[in-house]
Amino acid sequence: MIRISGSDVDQIDTSTLSELERSILQKKQKSSVTYLYDSPTALLFELNMRSKIVEAAKAMNASHVSFATFHNSRANDKFWSRTDNGGFRQKAGVLTSDAINDIFKNSRLYGFECATAMVIILYKATLDSIGKDRFNTYFKDLFLYDWNYDNHLRLVRVNDKNEAYPGDVLYFENPDHNPKTPEWQGENAIMLADNLYFGHGIGIRTEEGIIASLNTNRRSGSTTSAFLSDEVEHPDFEYLRKLENPIMARIGMHTYIYRRLGS
Numbered sequence: 001m002i003r004i005s006g007s008d009v010d011q012i013d014t015s016t017l018s019e020l021e022r023s024i025l026q027k028k029q030k031s032s033v034t035y036l037y038d039s040p041t042a043l044l045f046e047l048n049m050r051s052k053i054v055e056a057a058k059a060m061n062a063s064h065v066s067f068a069t070f071h072n073s074r075a076n077d078k079f080w081s082r083t084d085n086g087g088f089r090q091k092a093g094v095l096t097s098d099a100i101n102d103i104f105k106n107s108r109l110y111g112f113e114c115a116t117a118m119v120i121i122l123y124k125a126t127l128d129s130i131g132k133d134r135f136n137t138y139f140k141d142l143f144l145y146d147w148n149y150d151n152h153l154r155l156v157r158v159n160d161k162n163e164a165y166p167g168d169v170l171y172f173e174n175p176d177h178n179p180k181t182p183e184w185q186g187e188n189a190i191m192l193a194d195n196l197y198f199g200h201g202i203g204i205r206t207e208e209g210i211i212a213s214l215n216t217n218r219r220s221g222s223t224t225s226a227f228l229s230d231e232v233e234h235p236d237f238e239y240l241r242k243l244e245n246p247i248m249a250r251i252g253m254h255t256y257i258y259r260r261l262g263s
Contacts, residue, residue: 002029004037012040020054020193021047024165033163038238045129045244046237050167052125053235057190057198059104060121067201068111069183070145076102076109080144087145088112096139097132100124114188115146117200118169121190122153122235125167130244138243152243154236161230166191169233172199172207174214176224184217186226 002009002025009029014022024047028035037043068074070086079099080088090099100123103110112120123142127135138152149155164170172187187210189197198204202213207228214226 001031001033002035002037002043004040004043007040009040009043012043017047018051020051020166023193024050024167027165031163042238042241045241049125049129049235049237049240050165052128053121053167053190054192056104056121056124056128057192058204059124060107060117060200061198061204063104063107065103065107065117065200066111067113069113072111073113073116074109074111075144076106078102083143083145085145086112087116087143087148089144090140090142095132096136096142097127099142100127112144112200113146113183114200116144118188118190119144119147119149119153122149122155122169126153126235126240130240134243152240154239155233156236157231157233159230159232161228161232164191164232165234166193167234170197171229171231172210172214172226173229174217174226176218176222177214178217178219181217184214187214 012025014025017025025043037046066074073082073086073088075082075088079091079094079102081091083089090096100120103120104124123139126139139150142150161170168191170189170191172189174184174186177185183201187199187202189199189202189210191197192204195206196204197207197210199210202210205213211226211228218224218226
């Protein structure tokens with residue numbers, strides 16, 4: 001169920017929500033888990049950002065970004081410097097928003113594995129949720145490599161796949177993967193809808209479809225199937241919401257930024 005401090009969830013105007021956002025709202029309302037929000041604005045921000053995550057995942061799927069191991073990773077050298085371990089470090093003098101957007105704009109120049117893809121999708125959704133100015137203020141000098149991410153991209157982990165919602169990151173584990181292809185030991189995936197996921201390198205498929213794909217990359221003779229684990233992660237939506245509308249005060253020649261704690 002959903003509980004909002006000092007308000008009633010039934011008073012939210014759902015006519016302004018997308019079909020996806022309404023479905024998330026309804027599923028959370030029917031859940032046996034209680035979801036607490038400080039305000040209607042906090043709930044609406046989460047719904048919007050979950051929608052942005054889904055949009056970013058679909059955009060990556062529709063792009064020409066390649067799946068590549070760290071050894072073969074590549075990026076547009078106008079915005080990123082490739083490191084020895086196959087990661088990408090943001091170049092000095094470029095806006096972080098431009099560097100992230102370029103991955104989707106000039107996608108043919110990029111190749112990376114699935115964990116890096118998940119982080120990029122979350123950055124893109126954050127940018128589209130809080131706006132370019134706030135994003136560039138808080139997210140600087142990014143390093144894209146595996147599950148490395150900026151301190152402002154706080155992730156919350158729960159271990160209950162039954163409480164997963166569109167916009168969440170889940171993990172398909174392949175415990176008996178072929179040791180010659182360690183990149184297929186599992187697949188990080190964005191939940192797009194009920195029983196529909198995007199995994200970089202596999203594409204948009206159902207749970208059964210992703211499992212079937214991973215099972216083709218098991219060691220010879222294996223009968224141990226891949227499976228969807230209980231691990232679920234999503235951004236700290238409330239923290240990011242407070243970055244969206246900071247309170248700024250100027251004292252003398254110094255500017256101080258306070259994150260809004262209410263509304």
